[in-house]
Amino acid sequence: MRLSRSAKVVLGVITALVFLFIYTPLLLVVVNSFNADRTFGWPPKGFTLEWWGKAFDSPGVREAVVSSLWVAVVATVVSLVLGTLLALSLQRYAFFGRDVINLLVILPIALPGVVTGIALNNMFTTILGVPLSLWTVVIAHATFCMVTVFNNVIARLRRMSPGLEEASADLGAGVFTTFNLVTFPQLRSALLAGGLLAFALSFDEIIVTTFTIGAGETTLPIWILQNLFRPNQAPVVNVVAVVLIVVSIVPIWLAQRLSGESVGVGGARVKAEKG
Amino acid sequence: MAQQIQQLPPGAPRTAGDVPRAKANTFSALLHRSPRLRLAGLLTAPALWLVLVYIAALAALLVTAFWTVDTFTGQVSTEWTTENIVTVLTDPVYQRITLRTLWIAVAVTLIDMVLALPIAFFIAKVAPARWEKLLVVAVLMPLWASYLVKAYAWRNVLAEGGLLEWLGAPIGLSSPGYGETAVILTLSYIWLPYMILPIYAGFDRVPDSLLEASGDLGAKPLTTMRLVMLPLLVPSIIAGTIFTFSLSLGDYITAQIVGGTTQMLGTVVYANVGAANNLPFAAAVSLVPIAIIMFYLFIVRRTGALNNL
Numbered sequence: 356m357r358l359s360r361s362a363k364v365v366l367g368v369i370t371a372l373v374f375l376f377i378y379t380p381l382l383l384v385v386v387n388s389f390n391a392d393r394t395f396g397w398p399p400k401g402f403t404l405e406w407w408g409k410a411f412d413s414p415g416v417r418e419a420v421v422s423s424l425w426v427a428v429v430a431t432v433v434s435l436v437l438g439t440l441l442a443l444s445l446q447r448y449a450f451f452g453r454d455v456i457n458l459l460v461i462l463p464i465a466l467p468g469v470v471t472g473i474a475l476n477n478m479f480t481t482i483l484g485v486p487l488s489l490w491t492v493v494i495a496h497a498t499f500c501m502v503t504v505f506n507n508v509i510a511r512l513r514r515m516s517p518g519l520e521e522a523s524a525d526l527g528a529g530v531f532t533t534f535n536l537v538t539f540p541q542l543r544s545a546l547l548a549g550g551l552l553a554f555a556l557s558f559d560e561i562i563v564t565t566f567t568i569g570a571g572e573t574t575l576p577i578w579i580l581q582n583l584f585r586p587n588q589a590p591v592v593n594v595v596a597v598v599l600i601v602v603s604i605v606p607i608w609l610a611q612r613l614s615g616e617s618v619g620v621g622g623a624r625v626k627a628e629k630g
Numbered sequence: 631m632a633q634q635i636q637q638l639p640p641g642a643p644r645t646a647g648d649v650p651r652a653k654a655n656t657f658s659a660l661l662h663r664s665p666r667l668r669l670a671g672l673l674t675a676p677a678l679w680l681v682l683v684y685i686a687a688l689a690a691l692l693v694t695a696f697w698t699v700d701t702f703t704g705q706v707s708t709e710w711t712t713e714n715i716v717t718v719l720t721d722p723v724y725q726r727i728t729l730r731t732l733w734i735a736v737a738v739t740l741i742d743m744v745l746a747l748p749i750a751f752f753i754a755k756v757a758p759a760r761w762e763k764l765l766v767v768a769v770l771m772p773l774w775a776s777y778l779v780k781a782y783a784w785r786n787v788l789a790e791g792g793l794l795e796w797l798g799a800p801i802g803l804s805s806p807g808y809g810e811t812a813v814i815l816t817l818s819y820i821w822l823p824y825m826i827l828p829i830y831a832g833f834d835r836v837p838d839s840l841l842e843a844s845g846d847l848g849a850k851p852l853t854t855m856r857l858v859m860l861p862l863l864v865p866s867i868i869a870g871t872i873f874t875f876s877l878s879l880g881d882y883i884t885a886q887i888v889g890g891t892t893q894m895l896g897t898v899v900y901a902n903v904g905a906a907n908n909l910p911f912a913a914a915v916s917l918v919p920i921a922i923i924m925f926y927l928f929i930v931r932r933t934g935a936l937n938n939l
């Protein structure tokens with residue numbers, strides 16, 4: 356297939372326009388974080404660093420960041436373990452019910468976040484009578500973060516030659532030795548990529564979190580949502596948003612480098628997705 | 631293995647690690663002999679989690695939808711009734727909200743598909759190889775910029791006196807303001823990377839030689855796209871639509887931020903969990919998006935799209 360030069364140029368222009376569409380609103384947030392005018396009309400009326408100072412002095416923001424980090428770390432660890440076990444079992448063994456489990460894993464990312472949120476909220480509050488806390492948020496997050504890890508690990512396993520593991524067994528290595536010395540080293544970067552994505556996913560999650568978080572607890576997205584509509588806080592929200600944009604670049608850039616392959620979005624989700 | 635360790639010569643150095651190691655090796659040998667046991671060891675924890683946490687929660691949701699709330703005490707009453715479900719399905723208010731939510735989800739999905747196809751094609755097949763990775767990262771980065779930040783950014787873009795009005799003024803256009811159009815625009819924006827990436831991955835998997843062969847046999851680019859690429863791309867496109875469609879169907883936060891008075895199914899669910907304290911009704915409402923998505927997954931499951939998520 357040979358595309359004419361003009362066809363290529365048209366495609367390039369469309370791509371450039373889409374990128375403009377993708378980045379303009381984000382740039383606007385960055386500009387507004389320095390905008391002296393509280394209403395954020397366009398064009399900006401003056402430059403100020405006041406909001407940045409306020410954001411760094413805000414105890415509410417600091418507490419929210421700490422909760423978010425804690426939830427994201429625990430959820431990532433849980434999903435790393437569960438996602439890896441799941442990927443190993445589904446990729447290596449054929450068994451009755453395999454397709455069902457395969458479908459079960461994608462459900463948390465295929466169903467809207469609001470469904471996951473209310474299902475867990477209902478189970479904790481109505482059925483089990485467990486009070487909502489940061490722990491219930493961790494359980495909820497781990498459920499869909501598992502998919503991210505699963506996707507990354509299973510993609511790597513599919514490309515790994517089973518010959519190495521067989522050779523290791525033939526040479527007398529036990530199941531655990533083979534895992535430690537042969538399988539795990541090959542999986543390491545996939546695990547790191549999956550873990551980073553899971554972390555980012557949890558750190559940004561809002562929909563499922565609103566349904567599973569205890570009264571009085573805040574994660575960073577919850578803090579942003581609560582302060583979005585308060586005229587006095589809106590400038591600080593801009594600053595937090597800019598920091599989030601910058602910080603989010605790091606894990607995605609690392610994950611992309613580590614996995615060395617295009618990162619599946621499913622993995623990515625829900626992100627937000629889930630919100 | 632276990633025997634070998636016990637047969638070490640008497641003079642061989644022994645460390646404290648020997649004993650547990652021997653035990654571990656017996657266990658390892660057992661695992662080695664029995665694939666069934668190995669599978670059980672791998673599968674038990676994650677399967678239990680998925681079933682006990684997720685499936686149990688979904689099942690409980692279904693059951694709760696058939697309960698009611700005692701209007702005096704505010705407690706959930708476990709008497710079975712189809713009242714909630716009947717209300718959701720027959721009350722014109724909820725029918726309208728369901729249709730509006732569906733329309734928004736379909737519109738967002740179509741807009742994203744139209745935007746994603748050329749850009750994914752450009753990145754995978756036209757752009758120079760050294761740009762390719764950079765462009766993919768450029769698509770991915772905003773995916774990770776917080777969902778809230780993006781919805782909020784659009785609140786600023788669409789605001790009165792905001793960027794859109796400023797840009798549109800010279801050509802006589804104005805901002806649509808906060809409402810249904812704003813929700814569609816913002817959701818299309820937020821979920822766009824979820825459509826671009828699977829389609830890009832799909833294009834990337836189509837071998838160039840196939841396209842060259844088609845060209846050598848005399849097919850024009852458009853014919854090649856229609857007859858060679860499109861059939862190979864269908865699973866990727868459907869994978870993308872699952873994301874944009876499902877994510878839009880459950881949204882309520884974007885509707886809160888830029889939707890003005892626009893109500894979506896998610897808004898109703900959220901209001902009934904929080905302010906109205908009517909979990910059974912919220913559960914009944916949430917069955918609607920579940921049913922819609924399940925139906926969609928059922929239709930597309932044969933296309934292989936589910937392996938592209």
